[in-house]
Every structure is written in C-alpha cells, then in structure tokens.
Amino acid sequence: MDSVASCPNCRGGNLFRSQPISAGGGYAPNYLPGLGGFFGAEKFEVVLCRDCGLTRFFARPQARERLAEAKKWTRISATS
Numbered sequence: 095m096d097s098v099a100s101c102p103n104c105r106g107g108n109l110f111r112s113q114p115i116s117a118g119g120g121y122a123p124n125y126l127p128g129l130g131g132f133f134g135a136e137k138f139e140v141v142l143c144r145d146c147g148l149t150r151f152f153a154r155p156q157a158r159e160r161l162a163e164a165k166k167w168t169r170i171s172a173t174s
C-alpha cells in the first residue's frame with residue numbers, strides 16, 4: 095500500500111496504518127495463500143479509520159506481484 099487518500103465509508107482523513115501482521119499461521123486460516131515466501135505466511139498492512147472504525151487489509155507490493163503466477167487465485171476482473 096503506497097498511500098490511502100481517505101476513508102471510503104465516512105470520507106474522514108484520520109487513518110492509521112499498522113505494522114505488517116501475519117495473514118495466517120497457527121490455527122488461523124491463511125488469508126493470502128500462496129503469496130508468502132519460504133518463511134511463512136504473507137503479511138497484511140491494516141488501515142484503521144479513527145472516525146468510524148472501518149478496518150481494511152492491504153496486501154504488500156511483493157504479494158501483489160506474485161498474484162499473476164499464483165495458483166490459488168483467480169482473476170475475476172479484466173480491468174486494471
């Protein structure tokens with residue numbers, strides 16, 4: 095995630111970004127299957143809106159680059 099302009103729910107600008115958080119592991123499902131490296135699950139960056147609480151998960155650039163070759167993901171839109 096490079097930048098996030100405003101909250102899509104309330105249009106507020108009080109957004110906070112977390113440190114990278116594991117997208118799977120232990121007994122939890124892996125929400126980014128096939129996009130991690132050799133050392134475990136890929137990580138999310140979480141953006142939280144202070145005004146309304148909307149929480150969004152963003153895959154990191156290295157995970158997005160792997161999507162085109164990833165077997166566990168199916169493209170559902172042809173638009174860029």
Ligand SMILES: [Zn+2]
Pocket residue numbers: 101102103104105106143144145146147148
């Ligand atoms: Zn908001």
